[in-house]
Amino acid sequence: MDLSYSPQEQAFQAEVRQFLADELPDDIAARVKAGGEVSKEDTERWHAILQSRGWLGQTWPEEHGGPGWGPVERHIFDEEAARAYAPRILPFGLQMLGPVLIKFGSDEQKAHYLPRILDGTDWWCQGYSEPGAGSDLASLKTKAVREGDEYVVNGQKTWTTLGQHADWIFCLVRTDGSGKPQEGISFLLIDMKTPGIEVRPIRLIEGGHEVNEVFFTDVRVPAENLVWKENDGWTVAKYLLTHERTGIAGVGFSIAAFERVKALAARTMRGGKRLIDDPLFAARLAEVEMDLEAMKIFNLRMLAEAQRVGHPGVETSMLKIRGTEVRQALNDLYRRALGPAAAVMPGEAPGGNAAVLAPEDEGAAASYFNNRKISIFGGSNEIQKNILTKAMLEL
Amino acid sequence: MNFEMTDDRRMLADSLSKLLGDLYGIEHRTSMAYDAPFHDIEGWKALAELGILYAFVSEDAGGMGGGGFDLLAVFEQLGAALCPEPLLGAAMAAPLLAEAGEELEPLLSGEAIYALALDEPEAPWDAEAGATEGGDTLTGRKTAVYGGNAATHFLVSARREGKLALYEVKAEDAAVTPWGMIDGGGAAELMLDGTAARCLLPDAGPAIEQALDRGRLALCAEAVGAMDWCYATTLDYLKSRKQFGREIGKFQALQHRMVEMKTAIEQARSITIAAADRMDWRSVAMAKSLVGRVARKVSEESIQLHGGIGMTWEYPLSHYAKRLVMLDAQLGDADFHTARVAATYA
Ligand SMILES: Cc1cc2nc3c(=O)[nH]c(=O)nc-3n(C[C@H](O)[C@H](O)[C@H](O)COP(=O)(O)OP(=O)(O)OC[C@H]3O[C@@H](n4cnc5c(N)ncnc54)[C@H](O)[C@@H]3O)c2cc1C
Numbered sequence: 001m002d003l004s005y006s007p008q009e010q011a012f013q014a015e016v017r018q019f020l021a022d023e024l025p026d027d028i029a030a031r032v033k034a035g036g037e038v039s040k041e042d043t044e045r046w047h048a049i050l051q052s053r054g055w056l057g058q059t060w061p062e063e064h065g066g067p068g069w070g071p072v073e074r075h076i077f078d079e080e081a082a083r084a085y086a087p088r089i090l091p092f093g094l095q096m097l098g099p100v101l102i103k104f105g106s107d108e109q110k111a112h113y114l115p116r117i118l119d120g121t122d123w124w125c126q127g128y129s130e131p132g133a134g135s136d137l138a139s140l141k142t143k144a145v146r147e148g149d150e151y152v153v154n155g156q157k158t159w160t161t162l163g164q165h166a167d168w169i170f171c172l173v174r175t176d177g178s179g180k181p182q183e184g185i186s187f188l189l190i191d192m193k194t195p196g197i198e199v200r201p202i203r204l205i206e207g208g209h210e211v212n213e214v215f216f217t218d219v220r221v222p223a224e225n226l227v228w229k230e231n232d233g234w235t236v237a238k239y240l241l242t243h244e245r246t247g248i249a250g251v252g253f254s255i256a257a258f259e260r261v262k263a264l265a266a267r268t269m270r271g272g273k274r275l276i277d278d279p280l281f282a283a284r285l286a287e288v289e290m291d292l293e294a295m296k297i298f299n300l301r302m303l304a305e306a307q308r309v310g311h312p313g314v315e316t317s318m319l320k321i322r323g324t325e326v327r328q329a330l331n332d333l334y335r336r337a338l339g340p341a342a343a344v345m346p347g348e349a350p351g352g353n354a355a356v357l358a359p360e361d362e363g364a365a366a367s368y369f370n371n372r373k374i375s376i377f378g379g380s381n382e383i384q385k386n387i388l389t390k391a392m393l394e395l
Numbered sequence: 396m397n398f399e400m401t402d403d404r405r406m407l408a409d410s411l412s413k414l415l416g417d418l419y420g421i422e423h424r425t426s427m428a429y430d431a432p433f434h435d436i437e438g439w440k441a442l443a444e445l446g447i448l449y450a451f452v453s454e455d456a457g458g459m460g461g462g463g464f465d466l467l468a469v470f471e472q473l474g475a476a477l478c479p480e481p482l483l484g485a486a487m488a489a490p491l492l493a494e495a496g497e498e499l500e501p502l503l504s505g506e507a508i509y510a511l512a513l514d515e516p517e518a519p520w521d522a523e524a525g526a527t528e529g530g531d532t533l534t535g536r537k538t539a540v541y542g543g544n545a546a547t548h549f550l551v552s553a554r555r556e557g558k559l560a561l562y563e564v565k566a567e568d569a570a571v572t573p574w575g576m577i578d579g580g581g582a583a584e585l586m587l588d589g590t591a592a593r594c595l596l597p598d599a600g601p602a603i604e605q606a607l608d609r610g611r612l613a614l615c616a617e618a619v620g621a622m623d624w625c626y627a628t629t630l631d632y633l634k635s636r637k638q639f640g641r642e643i644g645k646f647q648a649l650q651h652r653m654v655e656m657k658t659a660i661e662q663a664r665s666i667t668i669a670a671a672d673r674m675d676w677r678s679v680a681m682a683k684s685l686v687g688r689v690a691r692k693v694s695e696e697s698i699q700l701h702g703g704i705g706m707t708w709e710y711p712l713s714h715y716a717k718r719l720v721m722l723d724a725q726l727g728d729a730d731f732h733t734a735r736v737a738a739t740y741a
Binding site for chain 2: 129132134135136139158159202203204205206207211269270271272278280281284328332335336339340341342343344345346348356365366368369372373375376377380381382385386
């Protein structure tokens with residue numbers, strides 16, 4: 001066994017580090033570090049910087065403008081980017097729709113949509129979930145009825161992340177209600193400016209606006225916006241959900257979060273003692289570090305396997321569960337390390353010498369609450385366990 | 396043995412519950428708790444009129460309670476209603492004022508709102524470790540003063556002639572910077588710089604510790620009330636939300652989680668009762684640590700079992716969940732109290 005990166009991978013890692021040092025704008029990194037919402041402008045600026053280096057469509061093959069990276073390169077990038085407090089790459093166009101179009105799209109669809117994703121023309125959002133269809137996605141009800149060369153769409157999507165900024169939404173819609181739920185679903189691309197679409201904000205637990213409800217009333221969509229075959233959208237949806245996602249464990253985020261809590265505990269005083277010298281706190285941090293260390297290797301083992309056989313195994317569900325648990329544990333320690341001051345509502349801290357918290361720590365409690373989402377979305381941890389149960393136990 | 400509340404306390408709890416139900420519908424609570432002044436002065440007055448503050452003072456001192464079970468009866472209801480009023484300060488200040496032989500009428504009538512200013516940025520949860528200097532005036536900084544946003548009076552700990560002394564500072568004499576808490580309600584920073592103050596107790600160490608223990612017990616009771624609410628709400632949701640053609644509560648994986656949650660809440664309730672009965676520091680520390688851990692678990696589980704809806708501002712559960720997590724950081728978190736208990740083995 002040899003756990004070290006190959007010389008080429010090491011060179012790549014150095015190249016990524018240098019790129020981040022040179023190109024990641026300080027003001028953006030500071031906002032990411034503070035844990036607040038990253039604005040549309042910040043995301044677009046960062047996407048443009050990555051694209052100018054050819055590094056934006058990370059999962060895309062070279063012929064479509066991707067950098068030709070494998071899972072290991074993507075992992076190295078994720079880890080380095082998270083450590084440098086780069087904003088996350090918005091997944092909807094780049095990591096979800098792009099690969100779907102590359103696999104299932106028509107030549108016209110590829111030629112039209114893919115370049116617009118890379119150059120930032122179109123901001124995409126994901127219209128899967130509905131009020132009645134969360135974990136049970138196949139029960140979705142939003143209806144699309146074919147009339148001539150159009151579909152007429154009626155229904156509601158919800159939890160649409162950053163839909164308030166979106167130009168386009170990719171939707172799962174019901175085109176046939178007669179058979180099994182999975183059988184009458186289609187995958188449709190919808191322009192958010194089409195008449196009959198209404199976006200309403202949902203405010204999350206910590207007060208932020210990142211998700212929305214999207215209502216469709218007699219929305220007319222050109223039939224050419226159908227991806228793949230009518231009534232076979234479930235195949236597309238499943239591909240998207242299980243599409244190789246190296247980032248699923250969020251190892252990079254956790255490494256950054258761990259370093260940050262450790263540094264904070266080393267400079268935080270509690271009754272004349274540094275918090276890091278408190279054996280109880282230090283032990284908690286050490287336990288998370290062990291989980292994290294194990295997860296790094298677990299993740300690399302999965303990557304190596306994915307590279308070998310060409311697709312990720314069911315173990316990605318384990319990584320999702322453990323990865324979210326580790327991140328949430330680190331969010332918890334971060335909030336706790338700040339003691340009573342963590343209670344300050346972001347934006348409420350009085351300034352000057354009365355500052356309760358350093359600006360970069362103001363979002364600690366808000367992030368803790370906001371990140372309860374990571375064990376709910378993308379297939380909740382319970383659903384991941386169901387998947388594992390089915391795949392492994394043979395009961 | 397008898398675990399029933401006395402009739403008096405039961406009546407108090409019932410009328411408080413009813414008043415809070417009328418006063419603090421969740422929408423009103425949310426609109427009050429997150430915007431300055433972070434509470435509802437009318438609500439405060441109504442609570443005072445109902446005589447709630449009398450529950451914090453013993454009969455000899457002119458009140459109608461003052462025991463651990465009185466705190467329990469009141470704060471459990473406050474927790475169940477997620478009430479953002481600054482009652483914690485009153486519960487802790489009352490015995491201190493009584494000990495100092497101060498007039499209690501302003502506190503009992505609700506006219507004076509008291510907040511305890513003990514914590515300092517480098518020494519949270521540990522009044523003894525504070526650096527504020529006391530003479531005829533006070534100089535130093537107090538942080539995270541709960542209810543400081545609304546207070547008319549502060550009880551401030553300071554070093555005086557080598558001892559921990561307790562002072563009273565009037566809000567109008569001090570530099571008070573109020574701030575809102577992420578879980579609703581308010582606190583304040585108190586900047587003292589030659590600030591006018593009156594020394595109430597020159598040797599206040601033990602009295603302050605007792606006041607802190609009363610506050611800790613109150614927070615445990617508040618958590619129990621809020622946890623009961625979360626459990627009931629989550630159970631209702633599991634019975635009504637359908638996925639895969641059935642109520643999600645039919646999934647055994649979730650049923651076990653509910654049973655674990657309920658077991659943990661009963662443990663929390665039990666240790667809180669023990670602390671209220673004994674009122675010694677070690678019992679209170681055990682309760683505060685266990686309750687802090689259980690409260691976070693209940694918060695996280697309630698959200699998770701709801702799925703996305705539990706993450707929304709509009710759904711009341713999210714506000715209970717925030718309160719349950721954040722109250723651990725008040726008056727000593729779980730690790731702080733675990734360490735205190737563990738230190739007694741040496
Ligand atoms: C912040 C956020 C952003 C999101 N962004 C998007 C987005 O951009 N686009 C989009 O389409 N969706 C998005 N989602 C939706 C997300 O995918 C759903 O919330 C998720 O699928 C869970 O569905 P639900 O919320 O309806 O919960 P439910 O499915 O109702 O689940 C409730 C609880 O029951 C459990 N449960 C359900 N079924 C079972 C079972 N069979 N066995 C055991 N337990 C079960 C769940 O794990 C959960 O604990 C987002 C959600 C959040 C919170």
